[in-house]
Amino acid sequence: xxxxxxxxxxxxxxxxxxxxxxxxxxxxxxxxxxxxxxxxxxxxxxxxxxxxxxxxxxxxxxxxxxxxxxxxxxxxxxxxxxxxxxxxxxxxxxxxxxxxxxxxxxxxxxxxxxxxxxxxxxxxxxxxxxxxxxxxxxxxxxxxxxxxxxxxxxxxxxxxxxxxxxxxxxxxxxxxxxxxxxxxxxxxxxxxxxxxxxxxxxxxxxxxxxxxxxxxxxxxxxxxxxxxxxxxxxxxxxxxxxxxxxxxxxxxxxxxxxxxxxxxxxxxxxxxxxxxxxxxxxxxxxxxxxxxxxxxxxxxxxxxxxxxxxxxxxxxxxxxxxxxxxxxxxxxxxxxxxxxxxxxxxxxxxxxxxxxxxxxxxxxxxxxxxxxxxxxxxxxxxxxxxxxxxxxxxxxxxxxxxxxxxxxxxxxxxxxxxxxxxxxxxxxxxxxxxxxxxxxxxxxxxxxxxxxxxxxxxxxxxxxxxxxxxxxxxxxxxxxxxxxxxxxxxxxxxxxxxxxxxxxxxxxxxxxxxxxxxxxxxxxxxxxxxxxxxxxxxxxxxxxxxxxxxxxxxxxxxxxxxxxxxxxxxxxxxxxxxxxxxxxxxxxxxxxxxxxxxxxxx
Amino acid sequence: xxxxxxxxxxxxxxxxxxxxxxxxxxxxxxxxxxxxxxxxxxxxxxxxxxxxxxxxxxxxxxxxxxxxxxxxxx
Numbered sequence: 001x002x003x004x005x006x007x008x009x010x011x012x013x014x015x016x017x018x019x020x021x022x023x024x025x026x027x028x029x030x031x032x033x034x035x036x037x038x039x040x041x042x043x044x045x046x047x048x049x050x051x052x053x054x055x056x057x058x059x060x061x062x063x064x065x066x067x068x069x070x071x072x073x074x075x076x077x078x079x080x081x082x083x084x085x086x087x088x089x090x091x092x093x094x095x096x097x098x099x100x101x102x103x104x105x106x107x108x109x110x111x112x113x114x115x116x117x118x119x120x121x122x123x124x125x126x127x128x129x130x131x132x133x134x135x136x137x138x139x140x141x142x143x144x145x146x147x148x149x150x151x152x153x154x155x156x157x158x159x160x161x162x163x164x165x166x167x168x169x170x171x172x173x174x175x176x177x178x179x180x181x182x183x184x185x186x187x188x189x190x191x192x193x194x195x196x197x198x199x200x201x202x203x204x205x206x207x208x209x210x211x212x213x214x215x216x217x218x219x220x221x222x223x224x225x226x227x228x229x230x231x232x233x234x235x236x237x238x239x240x241x242x243x244x245x246x247x248x249x250x251x252x253x254x255x256x257x258x259x260x261x262x263x264x265x266x267x268x269x270x271x272x273x274x275x276x277x278x279x280x281x282x283x284x285x286x287x288x289x290x291x292x293x294x295x296x297x298x299x300x301x302x303x304x305x306x307x308x309x310x311x312x313x314x315x316x317x318x319x320x321x322x323x324x325x326x327x328x329x330x331x332x333x334x335x336x337x338x339x340x341x342x343x344x345x346x347x348x349x350x351x352x353x354x355x356x357x358x359x360x361x362x363x364x365x366x367x368x369x370x371x372x373x374x375x376x377x378x379x380x381x382x383x384x385x386x387x388x389x390x391x392x393x394x395x396x397x398x399x400x401x402x403x404x405x406x407x408x409x410x411x412x413x414x415x416x417x418x419x420x421x422x423x424x425x426x427x428x429x430x431x432x433x434x435x436x437x438x439x440x441x442x443x444x445x446x447x448x449x450x451x452x453x454x455x456x457x458x459x460x461x462x463x464x465x466x467x468x469x470x471x472x473x474x475x476x477x478x479x480x481x482x483x484x485x486x487x488x489x490x491x492x493x494x495x496x497x498x499x500x501x502x503x504x505x506x507x508x509x510x511x512x513x514x515x516x517x518x519x520x521x522x523x524x525x526x527x528x529x530x531x532x533x534x535x536x537x538x539x540x541x542x543x544x545x546x547x548x549x550x551x552x553x554x555x556x557x558x559x560x561x562x563x564x565x566x567x568x569x570x571x572x573x574x575x576x577x578x579x580x581x582x583x584x585x586x587x588x589x590x591x592x593x594x595x596x597x598x599x600x601x602x
Numbered sequence: 603x604x605x606x607x608x609x610x611x612x613x614x615x616x617x618x619x620x621x622x623x624x625x626x627x628x629x630x631x632x633x634x635x636x637x638x639x640x641x642x643x644x645x646x647x648x649x650x651x652x653x654x655x656x657x658x659x660x661x662x663x664x665x666x667x668x669x670x671x672x673x674x675x676x
Contacts, residue, residue: 323647418668517662524661575654582651 001311003333004326004594006277007304009035013270014293020049021290022271023258027251029286030601033305034273037263046259046269051081055253061088062246065095069235069242076243081252084245091238098234102227109220112213118198119210124165125174128206132176139182141175143195148173150192158185258600273600274304304329306594314339316378324582325592330446332439334581334590341432342379342577347386348425349525349573351414352533354398355566356387383573394526398562399533414530421523429519430464432585433512437461440589456500459493460512466490515584521576529569536561609674613667620663627656 010032014022026032039045065088079087121142122130133140145151148164148171155162160177173193177185235242263270275283280297287293306326308318310333317338327333350356360381367377395410397403414421437460444453469486473479497505536558543554586592635649 323651419672422665518658520665521657521661524664527664575651576657579651579654579657583655 001309001314001333001336003331004329005307005309005597007033007274007300007307007329008277008280009272009298009300009304010275010280010283011270011272011296012287012293013268013296014290015268016264016266018290018293019046019259019262019264019269022269022287022293023255025286025290026271027255027258027601029283030599031275031279031283032271032273032600033275033597034258034261034271034600036261037270037272039263041263043263043265043270046262046264048259049256052253052256054085055081055249055256058085058088058245059249059253061092062242062249065091065242068095068099068231071235071239071243071246073243073247075240076247077240079241079244079248081248083241084248087238087241087245091234091242094234095231098227098231102224102231105220105224105227109217109224112217112220116210116213116217119206119213121172121174121196121198123206123210124167124172125163126165127163127174129204130206131204137179138176139179140177140198141173141182141186141189141193141195142198143173143193144170145173145193146170147192151175151189154188154192155185160185254600274597276307276597301330304595305597307597308333308335310335310339313382316375316382317342319375319379320578320581324586326594326596327590327592328594331591331594332443332589334439334586337435337439337585338581341435342581343383343386345428345522345577345580346383346573347388347390348428348522349576350383350387350529350569351390351394351526352396352398352529352569353388353391353403353408354396354562355569356384356389356391358566359384359387359570380570380574394530396530396533399530399537399565414526415534418523418527421526422520425519425522426516428522429516429584432519432580433515433588434461434464436585436588443589443591452500454500455496456505459496459500459505462489462496463493463509463512466493515588518584519580521580525569525572525576529565529572532565532568533562536565606674609670613670613674616667616670617660617663620660620666624656624660624663627659628653631656 012022037043037045122128127133132138146169151173152162155175158177159181160175163174163176165172175182175185175189259269261271275297277299284295287295306329308321308327310318314336317335320338320342321327321333321335347356350359363377363380363384367374367381370377391397392408393411394414395401395408396414397408401408401410412420412424437457440460441453441457444457448456466486466489469481470483470490471486473483494506494509497509501508539561540554540558543550543557632653635645635653638645639649
């Protein structure tokens with residue numbers, strides 16, 4: 001729990017004939033985090049197995065299928081290569097056919113729509129018989145305009161026929177003139193008419209033809225829908241086979257490409273990677289049946305991927321570490337620290353029995369309905385329990401100081417005892433930051449030895465003690481010890497820091513004060529939340545006193561107000577607690593940048 | 603000098619100016635965070651945390667305002 005899992009560096013060597021079998025065994029084991037071979041060292045990488053090409057082809061086809069059909073992987077069936085090949089080719093053929101049919105229907109629809117548009121235009125401008133437009137000595141301009149009067153003015157003494165629709169804002173216009181005149185008129189009207197292209201539609205009764213076409217168009221829409229449904233039906237019939245094939249093909253692809261990660265010579269191969277030390281026996285056991293295979297393991301404490309191993313209550317908090325950066329091998333895994341203090345900070349900032357209970361119930365349901373969010377939900381469940389506990393301490397139930405008439409005993413009144421609240425917050429800060437220093441000390445002890453640890457990290461403690469002693473008369477109006485001792489200790493600490501960490505250590509000293517003061521937010525956010533709840537209650541109380549309709553509005557105000565306060569509180573408490581860990585505590589001791597453990601086979 | 607008006611005004615100033623500063627800082631960071639998120643959705647959590655870092659400013663403003671009110675009340 002306190003450090004990531006111990007890793008061993010494993011090297012596996014065998015003859016090339018065993019390559020495929022070894023890969024199968026390793027893939028099934030799901031234990032080896034492969035260390036990709038570097039070909040610049042001399043030995044080349046392996047080449048993928050023969051079936052890789054076919055698998056890649058099938059995966060491409062599958063991608064094409066998936067672009068038209070959504071698959072549900074939950075009901076995947078088991079598959080084999082020949083099975084998958086058959087299914088995919090079959091579905092691909094059917095899909096292509098259905099897609100062609102769909103495209104035909106769509107083309108037809110387009111043609112019809114164009115006709116409808118043309119007929120609609122003619123009907124709108126009042127031309128029921130379009131035979132005049134197809135004459136060779138006639139030209140026409142069709143378009144829309146926003147300035148009908150201007151056009152009428154311009155065309156007053158021109159030889160042409162002018163048709164227009166009766167729309168108010170954007171009027172459709174049709175100007176018919178002899179072919180010789182039409183170009184002049186077009187230039188004349190250039191700025192006023194938005195031309196649309198109108199293919200000459202053969203009709204002698206625009207309105208009638210229009211209605212007929214519109215009905216036929218409805219039929220074509222239905223055909224299109226049916227074609228689409230056939231494609232969806234295809235997906236439903238073959239979903240299980242296709243999902244199973246996909247799963248099988250992807251695993252096979254990984255296995256077929258595995259030789260690219262190993263060193264493969266002419267007659268033998270070398271695979272290397274990391275395995276958790278405690279699983280070494282399992283690896284040895286699985287590989288013992290492969291002939292001519294040699295395994296060598298080295299227990300390595302400094303390198304290797306990170307596999308966190310926390311017990312069940314602590315495990316959900318690994319979410320925060322995954323968010324930030326994973327611990328390196330050999331370093332302290334701060335997950336359990338977050339487990340201890342995150343709920344406390346959250347509870348202190350939200351601190352209301354009612355809100356805690358609501359959060360607990362809501363997230364219990366969310367946890368049940370969305371199993372994927374289990375980790376985060378567990379974190380919030382634990383935090384909401386602490387919220388209820390702090391609610392009891394602060395004596396707040398939805399902002400009020402009583403539950404259904406029974407007054408709550410208040411240990412610390414958030415609104416009236418602000419200074420005490422701030423003091424508690426700063427106290428938490430001191431403890432939290434110093435925990436950070438303790439772990440920095442332990443980490444430094446492991447890496448660099450006792451002397452460096454005392455100089456670089458122990459100095460912080462001395463500095464704090466010295467600072468408190470020196471400033472006690474001024475800040476707390478008490479003298480614990482002569483301030484001169486404090487000043488001496490502080491100076492000694494500064495020197496120690498310089499020796500241990502260089503100038504950077506000195507620069508970080510103001511950071512210490514700022515870090516500790518940053519914990520005042522525990523008090524401030526809590527204060528804001530309590531005040532908001534109080535305001536909501538007073539508003540609702542005022543409305544209740546008026547009675548009648550106002551009381552109904554009062555209930556709404558109460559519910560909406562408290563919901564907003566709860567959501568704000570949830571978000572803010574969550575983020576600020578997290579930020580306190582990441583920025584104020586982790587920067588004191590955490591280096592992170594661990595590689596995630598990614599075993600072959602998962 | 604410590605009349606209610608000045609106490610109230612100074613407390614309001616303390617928190618008002620801090621609020622503007624915090625809002626400005628978080629606006630800049632938030633814009634950059636959203637821009638990064640548009641290209642890589644996994645950055646949402648990191649972006650959110652980085653955006654909230656300037657909260658400290660407003661919290662100190664609140665503390666000062668409360669101290670001013672406490673001072674004025676006495």
